[in-house]
Amino acid sequence: MLKKTIRFLYSMKFAILLLILLAAACVLGSVIPQKQSFMWYLSEYGTRGGALVVGLGLDDVFHAVWFLVLTVLLCCDLLACNLLHLPGLLAQTRALGRAPKAGEKTVGAVSGVEKPEAVFEKLHMPKPKRAEADGKTVLYAAKNRAGVWGAWVTHLGALLLIIGFTMGQATLTEYTVMGVPGKTCPVGDTGLTLTVEDFDVAYTESGTPQQFTARVTMHGPEGDRSGTASVNHPASLYGFKIYQNSVGTAAKATVRSEGGTVAEDVLCPGDVLQIPDTPLTITFEAYRNKGFGGSGTVPGYTFVLENGNSGERYYGEQAEGENAEFDYGVSAAGGEGRSVRSYEVRFSEPRTATLLRLKQERFTWLALLGGLLTMLGLILSFYLQPRRVWAVQDGEGWTVSGECRKGGALFYDRLREAAQTGEKEETTDAGC
Amino acid sequence: MLAAENVLFTVAMCLYFAAMIFYFLFTALKKEKLSRIAIGVQALAFLLHTAALVCRGIGAGRLPLTNQYEFAASFAWGLCLVSLIFILKFRFPVLGAFLTPLIFLVIGYAAMQSREIKDLMPSLRSNWLGFHVSTAIIAYGSFGVSAVVSAIFLFRSRMKDEGFWGQHVPNREKLDLISYRSVCLGLLFLTFTILTGAIWAERAWGSYWSWDPKETWSLITWIIYAVYLHLRFNRGWRGRSAAIFAVIGFACVLFTYVGVNTLLPGVHSYK
Ligand code: HEM
Numbered sequence: 001m002l003k004k005t006i007r008f009l010y011s012m013k014f015a016i017l018l019l020i021l022l023a024a025a026c027v028l029g030s031v032i033p034q035k036q037s038f039m040w041y042l043s044e045y046g047t048r049g050g051a052l053v054v055g056l057g058l059d060d061v062f063h064a065v066w067f068l069v070l071t072v073l074l075c076c077d078l079l080a081c082n083l084l085h086l087p088g089l090l091a092q093t094r095a096l097g098r099a100p101k102a103g104e105k106t107v108g109a110v111s112g113v114e115k116p117e118a119v120f121e122k123l124h125m126p127k128p129k130r131a132e133a134d135g136k137t138v139l140y141a142a143k144n145r146a147g148v149w150g151a152w153v154t155h156l157g158a159l160l161l162i163i164g165f166t167m168g169q170a171t172l173t174e175y176t177v178m179g180v181p182g183k184t185c186p187v188g189d190t191g192l193t194l195t196v197e198d199f200d201v202a203y204t205e206s207g208t209p210q211q212f213t214a215r216v217t218m219h220g221p222e223g224d225r226s227g228t229a230s231v232n233h234p235a236s237l238y239g240f241k242i243y244q245n246s247v248g249t250a251a252k253a254t255v256r257s258e259g260g261t262v263a264e265d266v267l268c269p270g271d272v273l274q275i276p277d278t279p280l281t282i283t284f285e286a287y288r289n290k291g292f293g294g295s296g297t298v299p300g301y302t303f304v305l306e307n308g309n310s311g312e313r314y315y316g317e318q319a320e321g322e323n324a325e326f327d328y329g330v331s332a333a334g335g336e337g338r339s340v341r342s343y344e345v346r347f348s349e350p351r352t353a354t355l356l357r358l359k360q361e362r363f364t365w366l367a368l369l370g371g372l373l374t375m376l377g378l379i380l381s382f383y384l385q386p387r388r389v390w391a392v393q394d395g396e397g398w399t400v401s402g403e404c405r406k407g408g409a410l411f412y413d414r415l416r417e418a419a420q421t422g423e424k425e426e427t428t429d430a431g432c
Numbered sequence: 433m434l435a436a437e438n439v440l441f442t443v444a445m446c447l448y449f450a451a452m453i454f455y456f457l458f459t460a461l462k463k464e465k466l467s468r469i470a471i472g473v474q475a476l477a478f479l480l481h482t483a484a485l486v487c488r489g490i491g492a493g494r495l496p497l498t499n500q501y502e503f504a505a506s507f508a509w510g511l512c513l514v515s516l517i518f519i520l521k522f523r524f525p526v527l528g529a530f531l532t533p534l535i536f537l538v539i540g541y542a543a544m545q546s547r548e549i550k551d552l553m554p555s556l557r558s559n560w561l562g563f564h565v566s567t568a569i570i571a572y573g574s575f576g577v578s579a580v581v582s583a584i585f586l587f588r589s590r591m592k593d594e595g596f597w598g599q600h601v602p603n604r605e606k607l608d609l610i611s612y613r614s615v616c617l618g619l620l621f622l623t624f625t626i627l628t629g630a631i632w633a634e635r636a637w638g639s640y641w642s643w644d645p646k647e648t649w650s651l652i653t654w655i656i657y658a659v660y661l662h663l664r665f666n667r668g669w670r671g672r673s674a675a676i677f678a679v680i681g682f683a684c685v686l687f688t689y690v691g692v693n694t695l696l697p698g699v700h701s702y703k
Contacts, residue, residue, distance in 0.1 A: 016662050023655040030648040030696060062643050165641060208551040231554035232635050243638035357638045364640065371627045378623055382616035406612075409605045 010080040018074045025070065029061030071162060078159040082152055089148055092386075096142040099131040100390045100401075108412040109401040110419040116391035116398040122418035123389055123402075139398075140390035150381025157377050161370025168363040175358045178268035180250045180351055184219075187358055192220045192238055199354045201247070212244050214354040229356060243357040249287040250353035251301055256344045268353045275343065279308030280328060287350045292319035301347035318347055387411060433491035434549070440484035441505070445539050447477030448512075452532035459529050462596045467525035471516075474528060478512045481539075485509060492549045497565035498556055500693070504542035506565070507689065510573030511535050514614065518577050522610050526600045530580045560632030568625040572685050574618030575657075579682030581611040582675035608671055611678050612664060619657045626650055645696035649688035656681040 008014055032053060033044075041059060042050035057064030113119060116139050120128045125141035132138070175188040179196035186193050198215040213230040218237045227235030227242065235242040253273050255263040265273050267284035274281050285302040292300030300319040305326065306312065318324040323344040387404040400419050404411035454470035457463075485505065488496040496502040515531040518524065585607040591597040602610065629647070634640035641647060660677040663669040 012662055012665060016659055019655050019659050019662075023652045023659075026648050026652045026655070029643065030645045030652075030692075034643075204551045206551055209554060210551070211554050211557070232558045232632075234635060234638065241638065243636075245638060359638050364634070367640070368631075371623075371630070375620070375623055375627065378616075378620045382620060409603075410609050 010077060010084065012081075015074070015077050015081070018070060018077060022067075022070055022074065025061055025067055028058055032058050032061070034062075035060055068166075071166065075159055075162055078155045078162075082155050082159070085152060089152055093145055093148050096145050096148070096386055096388055099129070099133060099138055099140050100388070102134065104390075104401070104403065106401040106403050107409070108415065109399050110416055111394060111399040112397045113391065113400050113419050114397055116400055119391065119400050119415075119418045120389060123414065125389060128389075128391070133392075137393040138390055140388070142386065142388045144384040144386045147380050147384030147386040150377050150379075150384065152377070153380055154374055154377030157370045157373030157375070159370070161367050161374060164363040164366030164368070164370050168361050168367060171362050173360040176245070177356045177358060178248055178250070178270065178353050179356070180266055180268065180353045183250075183266060183268075187218070187240075192218055194218050194242075194356070194358075196354060196356075197226070199352065201352060212247060212354065214244050214356060216242060216356065240358045240360055243359070244354065245357040246355040248353045248355055249350050251284065251287055251347045251351070252349045253282060253284060253303075254346045254348070255282065256346070257341050262343075266351075267347075278328060279310075280343075281306050281308075282345060284347070287347075292317065299350070301350075303345070303347070305345075316345070318345065320348075322346075389415070433487045434547075437484050437487035437491060438547075440480050440487060441543075444477045444481035444484055445536070445543060447473055447480065448508075448532060448536045448539055451477055451528065452536055455525070455529035455532055459526060459596075467528075470528055470532075471519060471525060474512065474532065475516060478509070478516060481505075481509050481512065494552065495562045495566070497562065497569075498552060499545070499550070501542055501545035501547050503565065503569075503689075504538055504545060506569045507572055508535050508539035508542060510569035511538060511576045512573075514570065514573035514577050514617070518581075518610065518614060522602070522606075524600075524602065524610070526597075527577070527580065527584075530584065531577065534576055534580065555636040558632055558636060560628050560635065563628040564625055564632055567621045567628065571618045571621035571625055572689065574614045574621065575653075575678075575682045575685045578611045578614035578618060578678045581607055581614065582678035585611060585675045586672070586679075604671060608664075608674065611675065615657055615660055615678060615681070619654070619661070622650065622654055622657070626654065646688065646692045649684065649692050653681060653684040653688055656684055 033040075036044075036059060038050070038054055038059075041053045044050065045053055053059055057066060061067055117128070120126060120139065120141055123143075125143055128139040128141040130137065130139055173188075175190075177185045177187060177194050179185050179194070179199075181196050181198050184193050184195040195217045196214055197217055198213075200213045201209055202211045202213070204210045211230055213228060215226065215228050216235065216237070217224050217226040218240075220238050222238075225237045227237050229235040229242045229244040231244050234244070248269050250266055250268040250271075253263075253265055253267045254261055255273065255275055263273055263275050265271075267273060267282075269284055269286050272281050272283050283304040283306065285304060287299070287301050289299045290297050292298045298319045298321075300317060303316045303318070303324075305314040305316055307328075314326070316324045316326075323346045325342060325344050327340050327342050329340045385404060385406050387402065389400065389402040391398040391400045400415065402411060402415045451470050451474035454466055454473055458466035458470055485496050488502065488505075497506055511531065512535050515527065515535070519527050519531075584601060585604055588601060588604050588607055591601060593603070601607070626647075629650075630640040633642070633647075656677060660674050660681060663674040663677060
């Protein structure tokens with residue numbers, strides 16, 4: 001029973017089952033919107049349906065444990081399949097080059113052939129070997145022996161591809177940085193910083209963007225390194241690939257109090273400005289080119305004002321050209337009593353900012369190698385189909401037989417044609 | 433150039449229709465000569481269709497493979513190319529009677545799309561796009577042929593071996609092999625499509641695989657055809673089950689092509 005189970009686990013039937021399950025998982029992963037909130041699934045699929053979706057991990061199929069288990073099982077199956085078939089394939093490759101034995105498997109035979117060499121020639125096997133067996137002369141030739149390895153190479157390629165992709169995802173380091181020329185931003189917690197030196201948008205004649213190009217410098221322990229990232233042409237600095245990912249709008253934020261400017265900076269969406277001597281912070285959310293003012297046609301800005309960790313939060317809006325005002329009680333100098341100060345926030349001068357994606361992915365080469373091997377394997381499997389032809393002297397004439405593991409019926413047609421007509425074969429290798 | 437494209441495209445579409453009628457007449461009247469005319473008309477339509485695509489490419493100053501119209505027109509072109517190859521290589525003109533309606537349908541769908549030439553967004557300005565889409569066209573065309581051959585396979589047992597159908601439609605074993613050949617061609621090109629798409633996505637968006645619906649559906653299609661190949665190794669499942677999978681595979685191709693763009697969101701929707 002155990003043996004049977006193990007044999008099933010390494011069988012092609014199980015491989016087919018795994019592939020079908022993976023395909024079904026992919027269907028679910030593409031049809032059910034992924035990575036939404038629990039509440040979203042409840043509202044979309046009802047209480048039971050939503051709970052089921054989240055409980056089964058269908059809200060993030062491609063990172064669910066069961067999806068990983070299916071993938072690992074497929075990898076084990078691929079590995080086992082390749083290991084188990086290795087001796088057989090070596091033997092097959094050798095056997096293709098040997099003289100045929102009596103009772104050899106064949107797609108069919110044509111007897112009464114007068115010039116067997118011509119048949120070999122027509123089948124693109126111009127130099128058959130000669131041997132003597134049971135007192136009879138035998139001519140034999142093989143073609144496309146490398147094709148024996150097609151499925152093996154495909155399986156190896158698929159295995160490396162899956163391993164490369166999975167390990168790449170598991171060890172991925174990724175940050176996004178949004179900046180405008182002159183601004184320096186930290187790169188996550190790496191200790192590196194990045195300055196956007198220049199950002200250029202090239203337009204076509206009709207005014208649509210043609211290319212976004214950011215010139216950047218990374219500052220780190222080994223000094224400054226500069227490069228250019230544009231769409232389809234990432235830069236490589238400090239082991240990171242830097243992609244020109246998207247664009248957004250930054251704006252200048254000015255905070256004034258009692259007639260003087262107390263804080264000012266250019267903020268990209270998500271950036272925070274601290275108001276000095278207070279726990280207050282202003283987070284810039286977004287610029288929209290309409291939706292503000294009395295008529296709703298004026299451009300404007302949205303931001304969040306926060307009072308330290310107190311949980312006090314105010315969502316603010318400001319139309320272009322106006323100010324947002326608020327009061328805040330600050331401790332008087334010397335810590336005695338509190339006074340209320342009025343603040344004015346003004347966002348202005350919206351400008352295009354670049355969104356850069358910084359990535360360190362370690363196993364891309366393995367996935368690429370896997371992909372290329374898969375291609376090679378498919379070419380070997382499909383277009384180098386191993387075939388063998390032999391002719392045995394039989395009284396006056398010769399009997400020509402052939403073997404082609406795949407496409408026997410079509411190959412027999414070719415064999416017959418080659419044996420019976422004087423015309424040269426036109427069919428390519430694909431028509432084994 | 434674009435005016436020439438319009439004329440060539442319309443004439444090619446009419447000729448596809450004419451080829452379809454000739455193929456139907458061939459199967460109805462059972463006259464060999466009609467099959468030769470049908471193949472000739474289809475080949476002529478193909479040449480004009482090619483010329484239309486070339487004109488559009490010159491007119492737009494880029495490969496005509498970037499919007500819904502261009503891709504549909506190219507899909508029909510790929511389907512026609514592969515079908516002609518298989519009709520001639522396997523001397524199987526009856527195939528044309530089943531494939532020309534499909535070609536006509538796809539080119540008709542193309543004709544309904546907007547032909548306006550718009551500037552390309554920056555991420556589409558890549559040489560990888562050319563490789564990615566042109567290989568997809570051949571892959572889709574091959575899968576179309578395999579689905580039709582497999583569908584014929586499923587009905588072959590109802591055809592008598594003697595007479596017109598017996599003479600003009602290969603036996604089940606050969607049909608299975610012809611379908612296999614076109615799946616091989618399609619799968620090879622689909623693998624190339626996915627690989628070049630991944631390389632392009634890596635350069636443009638910084639991620640070679642992000643489970644975008646179009647990517648996911650091309651993987652589903654790829655898996656379905658891998659299952660097809662394995663089914664063929666099993667004597668009990670070869671033939672009927674494999675043929676059913678070839679048809680399901682093409683349904684996935686169509687969904688990847690039309691359904692994903694219209695029903696599921698992602699970076700591949702041609703908006
Ligand atoms: C990603 C998954 C897989 C892919 C893409 C794949 C692909 C292929 C291809 C292309 C062939 C050659 C088919 C042909 O020449 O017509 C093949 C054959 C085969 N596959 Fe797979 N395969 C996969 C998984 C597996 C697994 C997990 C097994 C485990 C049992 C397996 C077992 C076999 C066997 C036994 C053959 C026949 C080999 C021969 O006799 O030449 N495959 N596979």
